[in-house]
Structure formats: structure tokens, C-alpha cells
Amino acid sequence: MIRYIDVKKVYPGNIVALSNISFQIDEGEFTFIIGPSGAGKSTLIRLLVRQELPSNGTIFFEDVEVPTIPNKLLSIYRQKLGIVFQDLKLIPTKTVLENIEFALEIAGKSEKEVSETTQYLMDVVNLKGRSHLFPHELSGGERQKVAIARALANDPKLVVADEPTGNLDTDTSFEILEILKAINNWGTTVIVITHDPTLTSNLKTRTITLKEGKILKDEGKKEKSKSAHNSLFAQIERPVRKKLRMHGIDSLEELLSQSEDSLEKVGLTDHQLKMLNEKIQNYLIAHK
Ligand code: ADP
Numbered sequence: 001m002i003r004y005i006d007v008k009k010v011y012p013g014n015i016v017a018l019s020n021i022s023f024q025i026d027e028g029e030f031t032f033i034i035g036p037s038g039a040g041k042s043t044l045i046r047l048l049v050r051q052e053l054p055s056n057g058t059i060f061f062e063d064v065e066v067p068t069i070p071n072k073l074l075s076i077y078r079q080k081l082g083i084v085f086q087d088l089k090l091i092p093t094k095t096v097l098e099n100i101e102f103a104l105e106i107a108g109k110s111e112k113e114v115s116e117t118t119q120y121l122m123d124v125v126n127l128k129g130r131s132h133l134f135p136h137e138l139s140g141g142e143r144q145k146v147a148i149a150r151a152l153a154n155d156p157k158l159v160v161a162d163e164p165t166g167n168l169d170t171d172t173s174f175e176i177l178e179i180l181k182a183i184n185n186w187g188t189t190v191i192v193i194t195h196d197p198t199l200t201s202n203l204k205t206r207t208i209t210l211k212e213g214k215i216l217k218d219e220g221k222k223e224k225s226k227s228a229h230n231s232l233f234a235q236i237e238r239p240v241r242k243k244l245r246m247h248g249i250d251s252l253e254e255l256l257s258q259s260e261d262s263l264e265k266v267g268l269t270d271h272q273l274k275m276l277n278e279k280i281q282n283y284l285i286a287h288k
Helices: 041-048 071-078 096-106 111-124 140-151 170-185 197-201 238-246 252-256 260-264 270-286
Strands: 002-011 015-025 030-034 056-061 081-084 158-162 189-194 206-211 214-219
Touching (some): 030 170, 096 140, 111 170, 158 170, 260 270
Antiparallel strands (some): 002 015
16 A cells, blocks of 8 residues: 655755665554654655655555655645644644534535534544533643544545654553554554554554664564455445444444344445445355
């Protein structure tokens, strides 16, 4: 899904932020990028979102070569990415609800979709009961959750969180990580940038370690066959998966335990329902 090929980034003043960076992230992976301050983590992300261009080498997102995307298509490209920036970029004069609604409005959703999806996203990040508070009335963890909910507005294939646990206590940090893991379990690829080794040490998760602009280690990459996106649930088309999740069906087990009647209530088109039932039948036959 993402490929960095021999990427180098030199900032003005001959500051080498990254050099010889090559790695690949598959769809459905959960990856930590870890390293001390100044290691080049944010630069790596700025290159992916095309806020910066590499001095050398190139980057692919799916089959798109990121440095060559014409400027006028950049906004369409960026809509595929859900980025949670370090400074969160919440709108201080809007409530939690309005911040999330605003992201959905910009994404061009209908009024009905905006209201349904906002409620659903608040639920995903456990922010129910906080909807009418302003960002300055929230705890650091709650602000982070609003930023994550907002990043999910376009149902992106990739979510990148830059230091999502930066100033949070341990319990809150792990709560945020659990939310990101749940998002990954739906089949969404997740990258978490952190300088904090305690966050990654107990988890058997792919971890790319950067130091002084180079990859020091790349550990824990799972075999493709074991990654989440090979499960039946992750193979379902994204719009269908989203509707299922909004009805509380967010895993293969949940899906298989539904009766045909309850699946009909999800509001899929006839074609979507037919395709889904076929996928389930094929899965059941293959796993008899
Ligand atoms: P990290 O996110 O790991 O802290 P960064 O990617 O922010 O690292 O920075 C990597 C290096 O590039 C640092 O030496 C930093 O000072 C330098 N750097 C980052 N942004 C710029 C910039 N816009 N201009 C010049 N140097 C920069």
C-alpha cells in the first residue's frame, strides 16, 4: 500500500532529515514508527501527505507516485488519508460535535450522513456525553479522540497519528492505542508515530525505528496471510463495511452470527446484500 524507495530529504541549510529510507507497509498493517526527537519521523509523514517533496528517491501510495501528483489533485489524494496531526488542529470555536460535523461537511456528505456518521464516530472514540463541550473544556485524551474521530470522516484507507499519546498519562495513552487498534481491526491501515518506547515494548507490532534520519531496525512485520486484511471482514467493500460497523457489526464473528433478517436492517442495496451473502456463503463453504 505504501512504499518508500531510497528516500532522502535535505532541508535548506544542508540539514539531512532522512537518507536511504526504503520500506513497505501493506494494507491492513498496524505500524509504529519510533525514534527520538529529530530522528525524521514527522518529515516521513510530511513527505507522504505531500507537504514536502523528497530530495531523492520516491514514494508510492497504492499505485500513485506521491511526489508527481499534480497540485490540483492533491486535495483528492489527501482525502484518502486520515491524518491526526501533533497539534490536532481542532477548531477552538466549535464544539466536539461541530468539529466532527465540519469534517464530514467538507467531505461532501449529505445532512443525514453527517448526523448519522457523527454519532457513530463519537461512539467509536468513546466521546458520548462530551458533544457540546469546546476543545479547551476537554482533557488531552479527549482532544486526541476528537482529532481521531475527525480523521475518520472520509473513511480513509490509512490513518496516521503523529505522537497521539504525547502528553498523556499511561492509562489514557493505552486507551488511545486501543481505539487505533480497533480502527485497524476493521481493515484500516494504521501508522503511529511516537518517541515513547514504553508504548511499543509490550506489543507484538511492526515497529520501524528511526535514528538520525536512517532506519535502525524494522521488526515484527507479520506474514501477509496473517494480516487483518485477509479476513473475510476486511475483504468486504469499504462502504458496506462502514454500514455494518455503524450497526455494531465490526468483526467476522459478529457478521457470521447475524440472521438474514438482521442483515437486511443494515440498509444495504439489494446488490450489496446479494454480494455480501455470497461472500459469507463462500467463506462458510471454504471453512467447513
Ligand atoms: P522528528 O519528527 O523525529 O522529531 P523531524 O522530521 O521533525 O524529526 O526533523 C528531522 C530533522 O530535520 C531535524 O534535524 C529537524 O531540525 C530538521 N527539520 C525539520 N523540519 C525542518 C525544516 N522545515 N527546515 C529545516 N530543518 C528541518
